[in-house]
Amino acid sequence: MTPGTLSARILDPANRADPYPLYAELRRTPVLREDDGTYLVSTYHEARSLANDPRLSQDLRHRPPGSDRPARPEEETGLPPSFIFTDPPEHDRLRAAVNRPFGPPHSPGFIDSLRGELAAVVRGLLDDFEGKDRIDIVEDFAYPLPVTAICRVLGVPREDEPRFHGWADAVASHIDPAQAGIGQEEILSARRELSSYLAELIETRRRHPGPGLLSALAPRTEPGGGLTPGDLVATAVLLLVAGHETTVNLITNTTLTLLRHPDVLERFRTRPALTVPLVEEMLRYEPPVQFVPFNVALADIELAGTTIPEGSLVWIMVAAANRDPRRFADPDRFDPDRADNEHLGFYTGVHYCFGAPLARVEAQLALPELFRRVQGLRLLEDPPPYRANAVLRGPRHLPVSATGLTA
Structure with a gap:
């Protein structure tokens, strides 16, 4: 991008x-055209319309030669x-094919069946706060919960996390235009290593089948099963990486936002019913995925008085659209009581987030318990240090102090 x-x-x-x-x-x-010919679509109705337009492709094989990120998978691995x-x-x-063991209509109770196990994980993580007066919300809470969840969902051994x-982390950086040209060999090596590990x-x-999607799907890679090996x-x-990266940001960003809004936090502590609308408002206010940069126009597309030419790269600016004042009143205000909150936090159309139901359950279980049990939470650094990734935006660490832990 031009400086x-x-x-x-x-x-x-x-x-x-x-x-x-x-x-x-x-x-x-x-609809803004940048100097390199990339188009940025940032208003709500235009972003929603284009994300649902079949003339816009997320297939990396349509990207023009010379595009930096993300590289075509077949070229990498x-x-x-x-x-x-x-x-x-x-x-x-x-x-x-992947959804069959994950959700409706074939497995409608799968996500709900995880609630008890995930609630126990939340309790265990919070129990470990006993005696601590300083906590890193990312390392001690927001990261281990979704990693444990996605390992359980896939059937990946939790002890393999290190x-x-x-x-x-390296594979996640592969979608970020901010890191184009940086550490390409390391990213390529990481993707190969991760692919080899999962193939084994x-x-x-x-x-030797066990619980999880990998066991459920492995037999379906036979002829006629819907998936090749x-x-x-x-x-x-994709699921191992995306299944925890975005939820880490959702939990961390919500914690940060609530500590910045003590009036909302006090209501949240005393009104458990506020949990669902609060998480939805968070997905609007601070979406874990800020924008989707890997789109290509398959034909000329007229949008808001601008023609996006065939072959152009297009970024859908989710976080900008979620604060469009033409769609959301007082959009820069964090308001869990917001009505008609049809945000784009999990995107829209055929590429609506596959893991949205799991992410919602994790956040709805984790956040009320965090603020119920941990007393005297206070930010130690504001703003906290952020990760380099511009797409998957969230704090790298969120240090807080605490005065005690209740049962």
């Missing part, structure tokens, strides 16, 4: 703690793309 452009400023780590003034500036031009990087009908085939942690685990689960490995990489 000084809005996209370059959004990607600049110096603006990571508060990109929202830049998003407000961006909304003045709903020899694997086919995961369903997030495909279009219908291929996308529909892959997603439907092995795949670094690989997952899938083969083990094929021979490569499809399953690529999907496992």
